[in-house]
Amino acid sequence: MQSDLVKRGAAELRQVRKRSRGLYWAVALFSLFANLLMLTGPLYMLQVYDRVLGSGSEETLIALSVLVVFLYGVMGLLDYTRGRIMARVGARFQADLDRRVFDAVVRKSAVAPDIKTNAGLADLEAVQRLMTSPVLMAAFDAPWTPIFFAAIFLFHPMLGWLAVGGALVLVGITAANQLLLRESQAEAGVAGQAAGAMSDQIRVEAEMVQAMGMRDAAFTRWQKARGRALEQQVRATDVGGTFTAMTKTLRLFLQSAMLGLGAWLVLQNQMTPGAMIAGSILLGRALAPVELALNQWPIVQRGRLGWANLAELLGAVGIEPSRTTLPKPKARLTAKGLTVVPPGEKQAALKSIAFQVEPGQAVGVIGPSGAGKSTLARTLTGVWPPAGGSVRLDGAALEHYGTETLGRHIGYLPQRVQLFDGTIAENIARLSPNPDDAKVVKAAKMAAAHEMILELPQGYDTQIRAGQVRLSGGQMQRIGLARALYDDPVIVVLDEPNSNLDNIGSQALNHAIRQMKASERSVLIMAHRPAAIQECDMLLVLDGGMRMAFGPKDEVLAGMVKNHREIKQSPAHSGGVT
Numbered sequence: 001m002q003s004d005l006v007k008r009g010a011a012e013l014r015q016v017r018k019r020s021r022g023l024y025w026a027v028a029l030f031s032l033f034a035n036l037l038m039l040t041g042p043l044y045m046l047q048v049y050d051r052v053l054g055s056g057s058e059e060t061l062i063a064l065s066v067l068v069v070f071l072y073g074v075m076g077l078l079d080y081t082r083g084r085i086m087a088r089v090g091a092r093f094q095a096d097l098d099r100r101v102f103d104a105v106v107r108k109s110a111v112a113p114d115i116k117t118n119a120g121l122a123d124l125e126a127v128q129r130l131m132t133s134p135v136l137m138a139a140f141d142a143p144w145t146p147i148f149f150a151a152i153f154l155f156h157p158m159l160g161w162l163a164v165g166g167a168l169v170l171v172g173i174t175a176a177n178q179l180l181l182r183e184s185q186a187e188a189g190v191a192g193q194a195a196g197a198m199s200d201q202i203r204v205e206a207e208m209v210q211a212m213g214m215r216d217a218a219f220t221r222w223q224k225a226r227g228r229a230l231e232q233q234v235r236a237t238d239v240g241g242t243f244t245a246m247t248k249t250l251r252l253f254l255q256s257a258m259l260g261l262g263a264w265l266v267l268q269n270q271m272t273p274g275a276m277i278a279g280s281i282l283l284g285r286a287l288a289p290v291e292l293a294l295n296q297w298p299i300v301q302r303g304r305l306g307w308a309n310l311a312e313l314l315g316a317v318g319i320e321p322s323r324t325t326l327p328k329p330k331a332r333l334t335a336k337g338l339t340v341v342p343p344g345e346k347q348a349a350l351k352s353i354a355f356q357v358e359p360g361q362a363v364g365v366i367g368p369s370g371a372g373k374s375t376l377a378r379t380l381t382g383v384w385p386p387a388g389g390s391v392r393l394d395g396a397a398l399e400h401y402g403t404e405t406l407g408r409h410i411g412y413l414p415q416r417v418q419l420f421d422g423t424i425a426e427n428i429a430r431l432s433p434n435p436d437d438a439k440v441v442k443a444a445k446m447a448a449a450h451e452m453i454l455e456l457p458q459g460y461d462t463q464i465r466a467g468q469v470r471l472s473g474g475q476m477q478r479i480g481l482a483r484a485l486y487d488d489p490v491i492v493v494l495d496e497p498n499s500n501l502d503n504i505g506s507q508a509l510n511h512a513i514r515q516m517k518a519s520e521r522s523v524l525i526m527a528h529r530p531a532a533i534q535e536c537d538m539l540l541v542l543d544g545g546m547r548m549a550f551g552p553k554d555e556v557l558a559g560m561v562k563n564h565r566e567i568k569q570s571p572a573h574s575g576g577v578t
C-alpha cells in the first residue's frame with residue numbers, strides 16, 4: 001500500500017518531468033554535436049605534430065589554427081546553449097511543482113507534521129539543482145564516450161585496451177563510491193534535518209527557553225543531534241575524499257601511461273607522435289563525465305533523496321479534486337454519527353456525535369480537557385477529515401466546498417493564535433496580497449480590535465515580524481478574531497476565544513457573537529470558561545469524545561446540576577465577565 005502511494009507520487013513527478021521532453025531531446029542533440037566537436041583538440045594535435053612539424057608549413061598551421069578557433073567557438077556556443085536549456089528545464093520543473101508541493105506540505109503538516117514533510121520544498125530545490133548541475137550534462141555526454149574510445153582504438157588497439165581498462169576501473173570506483181556513500185549521506189541528511197528542526201523549535205520557543213533556564217539543556221540536546229549529523233558528514237566526506245583522490249591519481253597515471261605506451265609504440269614505428277598526444281587528450285575527454293559524476297556525487301545523492309521524498313509526499317497527499325463552486329451557504333451545520341480519529345492515532349477522539357446548528361444560533365461546546373472540543377473545531381474547519389459519519393454545511397458535505405472555499409465560509413479562531421510576517425491588515429485579510437481595506441476594518445471593528453490597532457505605531461500597516469512588535473496575548477487573540485471574521489464567513493468556530501481576553505475583550509467578543517447571530521450567521525464556541533457561553537443558545541456537552549448532552553442552554557445546564565451551579569455562581573453569568 002505504502003509503496004503503491006510512492007509509485008503514484010513518482011509517476012506524478014515523471015509526468016511533470018516529461019513536459020520538458022522536447023527540451024531534453026534538444027539537449028541530447030546539442031550534446032551529440034558538442035561531443036563530436038570535442039574531437040577538435042586531438043585532431044588538431046594530430047595535424048600539428050604529424051603534418052605541420054613534418055612539413056614546416058606555417059600556412060598550414062595558421063589555417064588549422066583558424067579552423068580550430070572556429071570549431072571551439074561553435075562547441076562553446078553549443079555547450080552554453082545546452083546549459084541554458086537545462087537551467088530552464090530545472091526552473092520549469094520547479095515552477096510546475098511549486099504549488100503542488102507547497103500545498104502538499106501544508107496539507108500534510110496540518111494533519112501529521114514531521115521532519116520529512118518540512119523538507120518538501122528543500123527536496124524540490126535539490127531535484128532542480130541536480131537537473132541544472134554539470135553532472136546531469138555529464139549524463140548526456142556519457143553515451144558519446146564510445147566515440148572517443150573508438151578513436152583511440154583507431155590509433156592503436158593497445159592504446160584502446162589501456163583506455164578501456166582504465167575507464168572500467170574508474171567506473172568501478174564510482175559505483176563503489178555510490179554504494180558506500182549512500183547510507184552515510186542519507187543518514188547525514190536525516191540527522192541534519194532533525195538538528196535543524198530542533199534548533200527551529202528552540203528559536204521559536206526562545207522566550208520560554210530563556211525564562212526557564214533551559215538554554216544549557218537545549219544546547220546539549222541540539223549539539224547531540226548536530227553531532228550525529230556531523231559524524232555522518234565526516235564519514236561521507238572521508239569516503240568521498242578517498243575515492244576522489246583515487247580517481248584523480250588514477251586518471252593522471254592513466255594519462256601518463258597512455259603517453260608512455262604511445263611513446264613506445266612510436267619508437268616501434270607503429271604510431272605517429274601526433275597520435276600519441278591525441279590519444280592522451282581523447283582519454284581525458286572520455287573519462288571526464290566519470291570524474292565529474294564522482295566529484296559531484298553529493299548533489300546527485302541529495303537530488304535522488306529529494307526525488308524519493310517528494311514521491312512519498314505527493315503519493316501520500318493526492319491532488320485535490322476541483323470542485324463545482326456552490327452558492328454561499330446558509331449557516332446551517334448538521335453533524336451525524338461523526339467519528340474522528342486524530343492522525344496517527346488508533347482511538348477516536350469523537351465518537352458518533354450528532355448535532356445541528358441553525359442560522360442565527362450560537363452553540364457552546366463544553367467539556368473537560370481532552371473531551372474532543374478542539375478535535376471538533378478542526379473537523380468543522382475541514383482540517384481533520386471524519387473517519388465516519390458526516391458534517392454538512394447547508395446540505396453539502398464539507399469536502400464538497402474545497403478547503404480554500406470552506407475557509408472563507410467558516411472562520412476559525414484557533415486556541416493558539418499565530419500571526420505571520422506582514423502588516424496587521426494583511427494578517428486580518430488572511431495574507432491576501434491586496435487586502436480589502438473596508439473588509440479589514442469591518443472585521444477589526446467587529447472583533448473590537450479597531451481602536452487597539454489604531455494605537456499601534458503604524459496602525460493597520462504595523463509590520464509584524466518575529467522579534468518585533470510584541471503584541472499581548474489578548475491583542476493577538478483579538479486580531480485572530482478579526483481574521484476569523486474577515487470576509488463575512490457564515491459560521492465562525494472559536495476555540496477558547498476568551499482565554500486571553502480581559503473584561504473589555506470578553507464583552508467585545510460577546511458583542512461580535514450577537515452581531516453574527518443577528519445577521520443569520522452562526523457561531524460555535526469551544527469553551528472552558530462560563531463567560532464564553534453567555535451568548536450561546538444551545539449547548540453541546542462532550543466527555544471522552546462522546547456527546548453527553550445537546551439542547552437549549554438552560555435545559556442542558558439544568559440537567560447538569562453541578563456545572564449549572566458553578567456557572568450560575570460565576571460573575572459572568574450574571575451579566576459580568578470573568
Ligand SMILES: Nc1ncnc2c1ncn2[C@@H]1O[C@H](COP(=O)(O)OP(=O)(O)OP(=O)(O)O)[C@@H](O)[C@H]1O
Pocket residue numbers: 342343345349367368369370371372373374375376528
Ligand atoms: N494532534 C493530535 N494528535 C493525536 N491526538 C490528538 C491530537 N490532538 C488531540 N488529540 C487527542 O484527542 C483527544 C481530544 O483532544 P482535544 O484537543 O480535542 O480535547 P479538548 O476537549 O479540546 O481539550 P482542551 O480543553 O484541553 O483543549 C485527546 O485524547 C487528545 O489526546
